[in-house]
Amino acid sequence: MLLQLPDPESAQRWCQQQRAAGRSIGFVPTMGALHEGHLSLVRRSVADNDVTCVSIFVNPLQFDDPADFRSYPRDRERNARLLERVGCDMVFLGSLAGFFPESDTAENIPLQDPGPHAAGLEGDCRPGHLAGVRTIVERLFRTVGPCRAYFGEKDFQQSLVVEDLARNMGFPEVTVCPTSREPSGLARSSRNVLLNDIERQRATCIYRALTRARAAWRAGVRDAERLRAIMREALDAGGVELEYADLRDPLAWQAESPQGNLPRAQALIAVRIGKVRLIDNMRLDAAGSTVGELHVHPPRTVRRTASAKG
Ligand code: AMP
Numbered sequence: 001m002l003l004q005l006p007d008p009e010s011a012q013r014w015c016q017q018q019r020a021a022g023r024s025i026g027f028v029p030t031m032g033a034l035h036e037g038h039l040s041l042v043r044r045s046v047a048d049n050d051v052t053c054v055s056i057f058v059n060p061l062q063f064d065d066p067a068d069f070r071s072y073p074r075d076r077e078r079n080a081r082l083l084e085r086v087g088c089d090m091v092f093l094g095s096l097a098g099f100f101p102e103s104d105t106a107e108n109i110p111l112q113d114p115g116p117h118a119a120g121l122e123g124d125c126r127p128g129h130l131a132g133v134r135t136i137v138e139r140l141f142r143t144v145g146p147c148r149a150y151f152g153e154k155d156f157q158q159s160l161v162v163e164d165l166a167r168n169m170g171f172p173e174v175t176v177c178p179t180s181r182e183p184s185g186l187a188r189s190s191r192n193v194l195l196n197d198i199e200r201q202r203a204t205c206i207y208r209a210l211t212r213a214r215a216a217w218r219a220g221v222r223d224a225e226r227l228r229a230i231m232r233e234a235l236d237a238g239g240v241e242l243e244y245a246d247l248r249d250p251l252a253w254q255a256e257s258p259q260g261n262l263p264r265a266q267a268l269i270a271v272r273i274g275k276v277r278l279i280d281n282m283r284l285d286a287a288g289s290t291v292g293e294l295h296v297h298p299p300r301t302v303r304r305t306a307s308a309k310g
Pocket of ligand 1: 031036041151181188
């Protein structure tokens with residue numbers, strides 16, 4: 001039976017009870033609009049832990065576009081049904097007032113410094129977004145307490161910010177899980193339901209751009225500008241509006257685009273299709289995925305699981 005709790009306070013009590021009873025807790029933070037990508041994280045948590053809890057909170061602090069916040073899909077009953085089916089034990093909701101009782105208005109909530117991994121790409125395109133993510137995730141971690149927390153590699157830069165937060169806080173243990181994809185290769189996303197049929201077809205060029213870059217890497221191409229050009233070509237042909245198609249060293253994040261021959265590469269893409277913004281990424285070098293590897297400084301708290309196409 002899925003227990004549904006209305007606020008962080010009651011969720012915190014439940015988590016304390018579980019720990020007092022000696023049970024390990026797995027935690028999957030989400031904004032709802034659940035899809036197979038979220039459920040793959042929940043399944044992983046259920047397999048790893050005695051109990052699993054999920055948070056559902058559409059966090060206004062991380063939306064740089066009010067229209068995007070308003071149109072974000074919300075369906076509480078469907079979410080609960082899906083979570084129950086995959087063996088989640090508890091789901092909790094929240095409000096800004098519930099998470100930040102010390103702040104009387106949303107404007108008074110102090111945003112966390114998102115840290116070094118927020119520089120560049122998402123940090124440039126969505127000012128304040130990763131600070132908003134880090135601010136709410138800090139509260140979510142404090143609510144649940146010591147646990148294993150699961151995040152998706154699909155939001156690559158976000159996963160680096162969250163790993164950095166967990167290292168600073170000393171908990172939880174963060175596991176980053178592979179990107180779940182539709183059969184077309186399109187990364188599953190809550191925003192995919194906002195695409196019409198033509199837009200959904202267009203969106204498949206993102207995966208094409210990533211796999212072409214990976215194929216080029218496997219054929220020996222190492223030059224950053226050449227790899228970027230290969231991605232841009234596929235995205236232009238797909239008729240999407242490009243925000244970025246770039247590369248980073250997955251083990252040493254830098255704000256700037258790398259130049260010249262690369263030793264390792266994570267390809268990262270953001271596009272707009274109509275009103276919908278989509279992001280995706282892929283590890284190009286031999287490791288195939290950054291999952292299973294350590295990112296930056298040896299983070300004891302971080303595990304990455306093996307890559308899989310869902
Ligand atoms: P969201 O509800 O979009 O905030 O996502 C909640 C968690 O699910 C984040 O850790 C995301 O990275 C993860 N996630 C979203 N889409 C996918 C996907 N296609 N595959 C794996 N994880 C995902």
